[in-house]
Amino acid sequence: MKAAIWHGKKDVRVEEAALPVISAGKVMIQTAWAGICGSDLHAYHHGMGIPVEHVHPLTGQKAPMTMGHEFSGIVTEVGEGVTGIQPGDRVAIEPLVYCGECEYCKKGHYNQCLSVGFIGLHANGGFAEYVVVEPKMVHKLPENVTLEEGALVEPAAVALHAVRESKLQVGDKVAVFGAGPIGLLTVLAAKAAGASEIVVVDVSQERLEKAKVIGASHIVNAAEVDTVSTILALTDGIDVAYEAAGAQPTFTNALSVTKKGGQVMVIAAFAKPVEIDLFQMMVKETSVAATLAYRHIYPEVIRLIASKQMDVAQVITKKIDLANIVEEGFELLLTDKTQAKILVNTNG
Ligand SMILES: [Zn+2]
Ligand SMILES: [Zn+2]
Structure with a gap:
């Protein structure tokens, strides 16, 4: 599959990567749309955010890393023991990685987890055709919410x-x-x-x-x-x-x-x-x-989008293909201040 992989500062390559492997308790997603975020620009332009020397304690991953944390897609496969999620479900991904055991996770503040991380920075992310995630990260989209809007649930x-x-x-x-x-x-x-x-x-x-x-x-x-x-x-x-x-x-x-x-x-x-x-x-x-990121809020965001109380599609200013993410995405966003959200078609 194609993936946009961060190798270092100013060095993101769209290249062929191995399909992720699904295991028990996991969910395979065929991605649809992924937004480019300010933190992606920090990673690209300044090398900030992605672990280089040591692996992330929860994900066991470090660079080279597939970027992308604001994404939607379709479930293609569920691992053994996963309930309530089916192949064909249209979903938005909540990319937070957390331990579930520290003081903050225990009180439900998982965005404050002592080992908090993000898919797309600390584990392979959504600027790829497929990604494997945990069921708790998967939020179903109702029929009247598009996959493009689904990529905007995160921001x-x-x-x-x-x-x-x-x-x-x-x-x-x-x-x-x-x-x-x-x-x-x-x-x-x-x-x-x-x-x-x-x-x-x-x-x-x-x-x-x-x-x-x-x-x-x-x-x-x-x-x-x-x-x-x-x-x-x-x-x-x-x-x-x-x-x-x-x-x-x-x-x-x-x-x-x-x-x-x-x-x-x-x-x-x-x-x-x-x-x-x-x-x-x-x-x-x-x-x-x-505030940092969010917690327990995806369902409310999805309802506000579905009811048109948050018409998030209005912030999309450009749609590009994954192959062009560097020139038409990371580089363009540095110079063209008229852009707001650029969405990447990850399965074009
Ligand atoms: Zn973001
Ligand atoms: Zn924790």
Whole structure:
């Protein structure tokens, strides 16, 4: 089968790989669509995330590694002892790997597992024609959810988890910093959660126009206007600011536009530490919180997609074939800031 395999920084090759072998208690998936994520770009451009020296403690795998953690597909085979999943099921994959035994897993917070990992970073992933996964990772899609939408369940789960973990109340005013795929999906999640006004901040006018189409009440181009005074003039202050950009200026601005008692919820992965004005936080009694991935939320995300309350297909800006993932995916996303989610056809 064809697979996009990470060998090192700037070295991803689409090559022939052995079909994965199914064993008892496992599920074989023929993949359909897989999204390219910011963390895939970190792995490609900076070599971040994929174990090179030591194998992952739970998966026993290290580079070379097949990438891809946001994917959908069709079940082709189930191993002995697997119940409730049949060949032919259309599914979205929840890619988290966790031990089930540590303190955090025991209380159900498996995204905080001491050995947490992801299929596509710590085990062979979805940028391949076939992948073998555990039954707990398999979530069936109802008939009115497409396989393309199925590939968006994972990033939508990131956004919905952040919104559900935030202080957002129905009727609140929110700001979303960063109109990339996660920012756009956060707009959809905040809208579904009852935000009354949603301000979206970015430096790309194209991305901002997209945000407007999917439900932003106001768009602010940080390259053209003063972000903080513009947002304060529009809203009199923000209840919850979602940081989906991951840089010092966006974080500082997110804190500055927040009302007293408000919150900054960090969703972006920051590559560097940031400075934080704790005195301002104190005076405003603001809180800063952060989330990693999600837990126990795929069924809710799939229902919100099925009921059209989260129309996730709107964030897709391009579809490419697996063979072209490097040039038309990883390389393009670095230069073309008009792109949001690029989906890869993994069985074209
Ligand atoms: Zn992702
Ligand atoms: Zn654990």
